[in-house]
Amino acid sequence: MRNNVIMVVNPISGDVDKSELIEAALFFAEKENLNLVIYNTSGVNDVVNIKTLYKTYKPERIIVAGGDGTIKMVAEAMEKEDVILGILPAGSSNGLAVDLDLMLTLEENLKIAFLNDYIEIDVITINDKISLHLSDLGLNAELIKNYENATIRGKLGYALQAVNTLIDFEGPFTATITANNETINCVARMIVIANSKKYGTGVVINPHGVMNDGMFELVILKNLDLYVFGQIITGNMPIESNDVEIIATNQATIKTNFPVSFQMDGEYCGTETEFDVQILHKQMKVAIQ
Numbered sequence: 001m002r003n004n005v006i007m008v009v010n011p012i013s014g015d016v017d018k019s020e021l022i023e024a025a026l027f028f029a030e031k032e033n034l035n036l037v038i039y040n041t042s043g044v045n046d047v048v049n050i051k052t053l054y055k056t057y058k059p060e061r062i063i064v065a066g067g068d069g070t071i072k073m074v075a076e077a078m079e080k081e082d083v084i085l086g087i088l089p090a091g092s093s094n095g096l097a098v099d100l101d102l103m104l105t106l107e108e109n110l111k112i113a114f115l116n117d118y119i120e121i122d123v124i125t126i127n128d129k130i131s132l133h134l135s136d137l138g139l140n141a142e143l144i145k146n147y148e149n150a151t152i153r154g155k156l157g158y159a160l161q162a163v164n165t166l167i168d169f170e171g172p173f174t175a176t177i178t179a180n181n182e183t184i185n186c187v188a189r190m191i192v193i194a195n196s197k198k199y200g201t202g203v204v205i206n207p208h209g210v211m212n213d214g215m216f217e218l219v220i221l222k223n224l225d226l227y228v229f230g231q232i233i234t235g236n237m238p239i240e241s242n243d244v245e246i247i248a249t250n251q252a253t254i255k256t257n258f259p260v261s262f263q264m265d266g267e268y269c270g271t272e273t274e275f276d277v278q279i280l281h282k283q284m285k286v287a288i289q
């Protein structure tokens with residue numbers, strides 16, 4: 001009997017047609033004598049449908065063709081199951097795939113997703129919602145909100161939006177952070193809650209981030225003027241300066257003095273004043289190179 005593999009495909013992610021990808025995956029599965037069951041997401045009831053498919057087919061692996069949002073949705077559906085995720089990056093944001101060095105050719109990704117060994121990565125929860133790699137409050141979330149509403153797309157649009165956001169931003173907020181049995185107060189422009197090292201753009205924000213060490217980092221950016229901002233986006237994260245403080249922990253609460261914009265893995269999530277951050281150690285098995 002052939003072993004089953006489920007492939008979850010987000011037909012709209014990254015604005016790309018997936019027919020070539022599906023054809024290549026079917027061909028690969030046939031060659032490996034695997035029965036590939038394809039599920040196209042609809043954006044409605046996907047978690048429930050994937051749970052049902054899992055119970056029916058009991059696969060050892062689930063392949064995900066989509067962006068971070070689709071991976072998170074599958075991770076949520078498979079929270080209680082012992083299954084390996086294989087990633088075929090196909091989103092407009094592929095932060096997790098960038099972090100795991102999976103931005104490769106389709107042939108390479110197919111081989112890794114279907115056959116390679118895996119690592120068990122930690123998953124962060126913020127107010128009970130899953131974050132796979134990087135979430136933040138403050139300036140970058142503000143930037144993402146503005147970018148979602150912007151008319152000029154592409155790199156120039158992003159740069160213009162960044163400058164506008166820096167100029168318009170309400171100013172620093174005060175955060176009360178409790179972690180490692182200590183409470184500190186600080187004034188910040190942005191606080192990153194980081195499981196990993198870099199954003200999907202490749203910008204390194206948390207040089208010591210390791211995805212399976214049972215810890216996450218709070219990267220507190222106290223000052224984010226154009227100079228510091230420039231250093232960060234050019235890959236020279238000023239970790240030794242007074243502008244930056246990094247706290248490594250496995251549990252934290254953050255309270256802010258006014259509602260602050262907040263984004264999780266590239267998706268704008270509104271404003272909040274309280275953030276309860278936990279780590280689920282080695283929660284997810286992901287196939288890697």
Ligand SMILES: Nc1ncnc2c1ncn2[C@@H]1O[C@H](COP(=O)(O)OP(=O)(O)OP(=O)(O)O)[C@@H](O)[C@H]1O
Nearest residue numbers: 012013014041042043066067068069070091092093
């Ligand atoms: N068939 C569908 N039609 C419309 N939306 C869908 C469909 N399937 C999934 N979605 C939505 O796709 C989003 C996840 O997309 P994902 O993050 O994987 O790709 P992306 O290209 O990076 O997305 P984004 O446009 O948000 O950057 C979810 O909001 C989900 O509800």
